[in-house]
Amino acid sequence: xxxFYPEDMFIQNYILETMRSAVESFGFVEYSSSILEPAELYxxxxxxxxxxxxTYTFTDRGNRRVTLRPEMTPSVARLVAARKRDLALPLRWYxxxxxxxxxxxxxGRLREHWQLNCDIFGxxxxxxxxxxISLTSAIMREFGAQDVxxxxxxxxxxxxAETLRTYNLTDDQTKAIYKLLDxxxxxxxxxxxxQKLIGKKIEFNEKPxxxxxxxxERLKEYGISNVHFxxxxxxxxxxxxxxxxxxxxxxxxxxxxxxxGGRYDNLLKIFGIEDxxxxxxxxxxxxxxxxxxxxALIPEYIPSTDLYIATQNSGVVEDAQALAxxxxxxxxxxxxxxxDKKLGDQIKTAVKQSIPFLLILGDDEIKSKNYIVKNLxxxxxxxxxxxxxxxxIWSNIEEE
Numbered sequence: 001x002x003x004f005y006p007e008d009m010f011i012q013n014y015i016l017e018t019m020r021s022a023v024e025s026f027g028f029v030e031y032s033s034s035i036l037e038p039a040e041l042y043x044x045x046x047x048x049x050x051x052x053x054x055t056y057t058f059t060d061r062g063n064r065r066v067t068l069r070p071e072m073t074p075s076v077a078r079l080v081a082a083r084k085r086d087l088a089l090p091l092r093w094y095x096x097x098x099x100x101x102x103x104x105x106x107x108g109r110l111r112e113h114w115q116l117n118c119d120i121f122g123x124x125x126x127x128x129x130x131x132x133i134s135l136t137s138a139i140m141r142e143f144g145a146q147d148v149x150x151x152x153x154x155x156x157x158x159x160x161a162e163t164l165r166t167y168n169l170t171d172d173q174t175k176a177i178y179k180l181l182d183x184x185x186x187x188x189x190x191x192x193x194x195q196k197l198i199g200k201k202i203e204f205n206e207k208p209x210x211x212x213x214x215x216x217e218r219l220k221e222y223g224i225s226n227v228h229f230x231x232x233x234x235x236x237x238x239x240x241x242x243x244x245x246x247x248x249x250x251x252x253x254x255x256x257x258x259x260x261g262g263r264y265d266n267l268l269k270i271f272g273i274e275d276x277x278x279x280x281x282x283x284x285x286x287x288x289x290x291x292x293x294x295x296a297l298i299p300e301y302i303p304s305t306d307l308y309i310a311t312q313n314s315g316v317v318e319d320a321q322a323l324a325x326x327x328x329x330x331x332x333x334x335x336x337x338x339x340d341k342k343l344g345d346q347i348k349t350a351v352k353q354s355i356p357f358l359l360i361l362g363d364d365e366i367k368s369k370n371y372i373v374k375n376l377x378x379x380x381x382x383x384x385x386x387x388x389x390x391x392x393i394w395s396n397i398e399e400e
Contacts, residue, residue, distance in 0.1 A: 001111060001112045002113075003317070006301075006303065007301045010301050010302065010303070011289065012114070012285065014176070014299055015114075015285050015288060015292075016114060016116075016285070018139075018142055019139060020096065021142065022135070022142040023094045023116065023135065024094075025138075026131070026138070027092050028092040028094040028118055028135075029092065029093060030093075030095060030096070031093050031094070031095050032095055032097065033072075033075045033076070033078075033079060033095070033097075035068060035069055035070065035097070036069070037066065037067055037069055037074070037075060037078075038065065038066060039057045039066060041067070041074045041075075041371055042055065042067055042070065046296070051067065053103075054070060054102055054103055055070045055101065056068040056100050057158075063191050064112075067131070069099050069100065069101040070099055070100060070101050071117075071282060072115065072117040072282065073117070073119070073239070073264065073267070074267070076095070076117065077142065077264075077268050077278070078272070080268060080276070081268045081271035081272075084112075084273050085269070089122030090120060090121060090123045090128075091119070091120065091121040091122060092118075093116045093118075093119050093121070094117060095116075095117045096114060096115070096116055096117075098112055098113065098114050098115075099113060099114075101113075107290065109286065110286050110322055113285055114285040115282045115283060115284045116139075116282070116283040117281070117283075118261075118280055119278055119279070119280030120278065120279050120280065121276055121278045122276060122277060123277055123279075124265075124277040125155065126211060126214060126243070127245045128277070129215055129242070129263060130215055130218050130219060130222075132279050132280060133154070133215070133224075133227070133245055134219065136166065136261075136283070137219075137224045138243050138318070139283065140247070141293060143288070143297055144297045145297065147224075147225055147226040148226070149250055149251070150243060150249055151226050151227070151247070151248045151250055152213065152226060152227040152245055152247050153227075153229075153233050153246050153248060154212055154215060154216065154227060154228070154229055154230065154233065154243065154244070154245045154302050155208075155230055155231055155233035155234065155245070156208070156211055156212045156242060156243055156244075157235070157240045157242060157243070157244050157262065157263075158242050159205065159209045159211075160204070160234060164177060167198070167200075173197060173198050175364075177197060177202070180193055180194060181234045182198065204231045205231060209306065212229055212242070215243060216229060218267065226250075227316055230246075233246050233260070235261070235298040237262055239264045240262045240264050241263055241264055242262065242263035242265065242279075243262055244261070244262030245260055245262060246259070247259055249294065250297070251294050254290055254294040256287070257287075258284075258288060258291055259281060259282060259283040259284055259287060259299050260281060261279070261282060261290070262279065263274060263277070263279040264278050264280075265277045267392065301354060302354070303354050305333045305334070305335045305353070306333045306334065306355070306393055307333070307334045307335070307357045307358070307359060307389075307393060308335050308337070308349070308350035308353075308357070309323065309348040309359050309360075309361055310343060310347060310358060310359070310361065311336070311337045311346070311360075311361055311362075312343060312361065312362030312363070313362070313363075314340050316361050316362060316366060317336070319366050320337070321336055323361065324336050327390055331390065332389070332390050335355065335391060337349075343360065351376055352356070356374055356375065356376055356396075357374065357393055357396070359371055359372065359373050359389070360372065369385060370385060371383070371384060371385075373389060373392055375396050
């Protein structure tokens with residue numbers, strides 16, 4: 001699992017807040033659900049392999065088999081099914097949960113990550129597919145990415161299923177092919193592995209079907225030029241029924257899939273609810289962090305503390321706390337030295353913690369009510385009265 005030091009937490013918050021801002025601009029509203037779900041939920045909807053090989057599944061004290069959620073789609077389907085009659089479709093829902101996978105940690109894959117999930121329920125037409133893919137592009141751009149930095153690959157799972165049916169395959173063979181296709185861009189011996197599975201080579205349609213063509217054309221009309229047809233895109237879960245897509249990093253240094261999604265119109269049916277059209281995607285913070293790092297898009301660390309009040313002696317700590325209270329009421333985040341440390345050591349603490357402003361408080365400052373505020377990044381000093389401390393800090397922050 002993961003630890004976040006302040007610098008890491010700053011980047012994590014930036015990622016999650018940027019995601020939230022982007023999706024809310026498209027009219028999505030946030031939901032949440034339990035971190036634990038019945039194991040059967042994933043066995044029925046994600047595939048047995050997900051539960052048996054890739055989840056934290058255990059028996060609780062009530063002798064129930066439960067799973068730490070590995071993804072969010074089955075959970076949101078459960079939520080929608082539970083109140084289907086009361087909800088005003090179509091829905092635009094999103095969540096930012098942490099999810100868990102029991103797999104070997106490696107670049108881009110950890111056992112715990114945070115994931116943006118966006119879903120549209122109640123729209124059968126391709127307008128929902130176009131909207132959800134447009135949203136993925138908007139999110140990437142919100143992080144500062146240019147179209148040349150990433151590509152969106154699209155396929156139609158339904159067309160692929162029709163192709164495979166012509167080969168008279170067993171259910172097990174079909175599932176194995178989907179699994180192999182999901183790894184096609186990661187292995188060099190794809191044809192050899194396919195031969196082992198079914199003893200023959202399958203000819204996949206290298207041209208997009210009419211639905212996919214329309215989606216591609218409409219996206220390009222919206223200014224999304226970095227979108228392509230890719231017959232190898234299948235997505236790993238069993239519940240996808242139509243358009244599927246993945247977003248890839250274009251950089252040779254990180255040439256991999258970042259995230260993806262697709263249409264799943266039949267998922268609510270297993271809850272005893274009539275088919276409800278749905279399309280969505282999940283976007284993990286780990287692969288996105290790697291993308292931002294690769295393209296030099298990670299912002300410089302800025303601590304949440306604006307001002308450090310250093311004290312010349314222990315007798316002025318109460319006065320420092322009183323001043324801090326006044327400044328906090330004006331919106332300044334203030335840390336006060338509470339230790340009997342030398343002034344030089346206090347300044348080193350402020351610098352090491354990247355706190356941008358410093359105020360040294362001693363007996364003279366208390367008497368005169370005049371204070372020196374120092375910008376630690378530029379070295380500039382400002383002599384101000386108490387009423388102007390917040391103003392000088394805000395003005396310097398805006399300049400930087």
